[in-house]
Amino acid sequence: MTSGNTHRNWKRKVQCFGAALLTVSMLAGCGASQTANQAESESTEENLVLMEETLPQTAPDETVMALSPDGPLLPSVAGVDAEYSEPIPDYLRIGEKHPIVLKLQQRLMDLGFMDNDEPTDYYGEVTQSAVKIYQRQNQLAQDGIIGPDTLEAILSPDAKYYAAQKGDEGTDITRIQSRLYELGYLASDSQVTGSFGDATEEAVMKMQSVNGLDQDGKVGRKTMNLLYSEDVKANMLAYGEKSDLVLAAQKRLKELGYMTTEPDGSYGNDTIIAVKQFQSRNDQIVDGYLGPATRVALNSSDAVPNGLSLGDSGDNIQRVQNLLSQLGYLKSANVTGYYGEVTEDAVKLFQRTNGLSADGTVGVMTMAKLTGGDAKKAPAQPKTNTSKNNSKNNSKNNSGSGNKGSSGGSSVPNTGGASGGASALLAVASSKLGCPYVWGSKGPNSFDCSGFVYWCLNQVGVRQSYMTSSGWRNAGRYTRISSFSNLRAGDIIVVSGHVGIVAGGGTVIDASSGNGKVVHRSLSSWWANNFICGWRIF
Template identity: 55%
Template sequence: MEIFMFNRKLLRGTSLLLTASMLIMTGCEQQISATEGTESESEIVVTTAPETESVEMVAALGINSNVLPSIAGVTVDDSAEELAPVNLTVGVINSVVKDLQQRLMDLGYMDPDEPTTYYGEATSLAVQYFQRQAGMAMDGICGVGTWDAIMSESAPHYALKLGFQGNDVTHAQYRLYNLGYLYNGSDINGIYDETTMNAVKKLQETNGLTPDGIYGTSTYNLLYSDEVKANVVALGEQSDLVKKYQQILINLGYLDGEADGNFGLGTQNAIKAFQSRNDQVVDGYLGPDTRTALDSPNAIPFAMRLGEQSESVKELQQYLVKYGYLSSDKATGYFGELTKSAVANFQRRNGLTADGLAGAKTISLLHSGNAKKNTTTSSSSSSSSSGSSSGTASGAAGTGGTSAVTIPSTSAVGAGGATVSGSAAALISIAASKIGCPYVWGAKGPNSFDCSGFVYWCLNQAGVGISYMTSSGWRNPGRFKRVSYNELQAGDIIVVSGHVGIVAGGGTIIDASSSNGRVVHRSLGSWWANHFIVGWRIFS
């Protein structure tokens, strides 16, 4: 094979080591092996353990491994390698890929993540987008010319410009359409044309950015922020269209009173509540997708659920206290596991489906004055309704010295005697079932994900009512318990600069990794500690 030596100055002193890892994937299942430097670590395999197994706290700082997918039974040489391939292509594993990925992340072509030695499809796509920006042939292969251009001090940052084509253009157009800046579904064509550029200009002008029509980092961040101003039916408007959808919201239980056509705060909050339960971006606007979802016979009706926080939740809790299903000190306005358990107990006692969701029938019965009181003594304790597990762990225990990472399926006791709930164990099991699924920017499941989409999908599958948020939105979601890096435990959400994942216990994490190109189960090492922003305890 033809080889050459990369410029060591460009690599900033990185030694060229062949990492001990190869990749193959069948469906969404794979095994994960860990390597770092010349010392090979044991393979990490996700399995399902009995309910007596424990979920451990994250290990202390100092774990520093680079975990990549591997093929069972393949012997890999991890000796030092002085030379790298002339052309970096999909499947190549070499230390220089770390530097390439880091540079692509710095320039905005690749989502921030812990760089790896694996040149996968996500890395190749990022290279293609750079080549497009630089006017080069878009082959996704990083040869000498592409390498030099990427590493150059004058390398261009990511931006969409007139004439560009790609899936990233389609994603931008779709969001512009739902915010009302593109008017027709046919405008979503994957081409950054005059119509799209003018829509971006209008978006920028409306939202206080320089209206240059260039879709760069600032515009991208704006599109998915809570502060974005739309160009669709919104707060303050009055029309028959508003009245029509108010009536639908009333019928679905999201809005009280009569439909009057005035788009006030109550209507906006009702729309947000509907969007969060119907797989919409939660922005409070009556955009095209939201109107389509409201018109659908499959629209999901209102029900308060795990993870919500509001005055309505507090009122629900006060009724549960009144009937003896919840202790008074738990009426905090946050719908946690104890509230879910109390609702399920109330439903069971009163002949309703015990799903732990506070829908119209449950709320109506609570308000009726005819509900049956709780006759048990343990009114505020968790029950099996909040600890049931869903999803199956991916991967099978390996042989030949493989150490298994166990994922419990019910309530467990973590390191230091801390109890980890069954809901946290269920979340980890759901996340583990998707190990090996491909990383795709903007994807929200069920079989491909980006980092935010993965956390969003897993939490909703675990019954946590949460809307889609980018990594920046996860910096302050407002209703979960904040924890430090050293306090992280299984089931917590970890937020680092530009990236989010689900802590799996034992010093590991499950996340949709752009650098690995798929959902992986890997160690929490120094990169995570150095880039850590905040941790969130969902289940307590």
């Protein structure tokens, strides 16, 4: 390698990682040598000219430093060697593994280009996809490779948060359009194309108008956060509306066992409860709105009918319990909204009394009989059974519905081993190790973090509706764990922007965007520092 090439390569790394400290004395030395040695060979003079062209012209006290979120990344060439034990590649691309990748992932997460997660040193497909979107937004070549220009742009303190606008194309646009369609702002699923055109811009502006945001037609931080918020206002059939369309939906919900009242065409609380229950059973976003995607699923021949059973909770459970109570199968004190063993026993007795299969599950036929007006009342119960049932209610029917979290420190928890339901959950979770991370995916062969938890719980019989990581902050149905150190195997751990399943030995199994797949890893300080709460299910 020639001396000129050596200088050029060194300069490129300096520009990439902010490590050069070049003083004017170097140049002065070159100039003095050139003046004092006029008689030197022509080749030597050419070499000096080449050096002057290669090295940047700086004032005596100037330094050349790359930018980062907190200022210069590294103060000197020596700093590069000191921070990283192995040379930093000139170009970072898929498959690379280097400590600098961890810093870049964290920056991309902070800017909204990657889902929040514990960053890693691996440059996988998820990182590559985030880099491509960043390059698109910053008018850089969309090759998914981090070279000098891309690196400087990402680490700049002036780097802009994620934003999508007209003319953009990509998988992120597909996700935005899918959500706009679910909320009723895009009229047809044929408009979910991955290309941000006029129809998408109009849909974004309409969504912004309905929700009180500035109508710029761009999906920036506020618009993106609102899209997946429980507070977002949809452009579709909702509470207070009255129409034949609502009536038709109610009749279908009744047919599938979700409606507990007579259809009347008015979108009231009972309809919201039924729609949410349907959405949770049919892989829809649980928002209580009859949007296009929910209506398609509702009218599909593949629609999953209702089936309330042990462990379920919610308003629909409370309505069923009220019906059972009115017919004498359940004491009013047992109307808790939680489907415990007392409720299961009451359902079995109702089924036997009314000539149904006594499986303890409220399916379509049981729901139809409960709400049909011709159900038989409960036979007279011996007094001894009443006290027994009350005792069972106190100990079992309300289990799982309280918040018993404790406060404490944030040391790595001694999560121990798992048994029973927790052991089954971890076995299911472990069976998916290595499956790819895909944003918005709910399994069975690819997942995002919340989709992974959702799928695993349902595989072991816990009928949990799909919730985003933010939704898991207020799950409410399970026992809340408020201290990181009190977590144990089988718990669901919720951190800022992420969720996973606690495993034994102070570890966690989760769908990791940083690793690009489902992994089993340590509950490191990152989890402790970002900890919000845990939920004990078993």
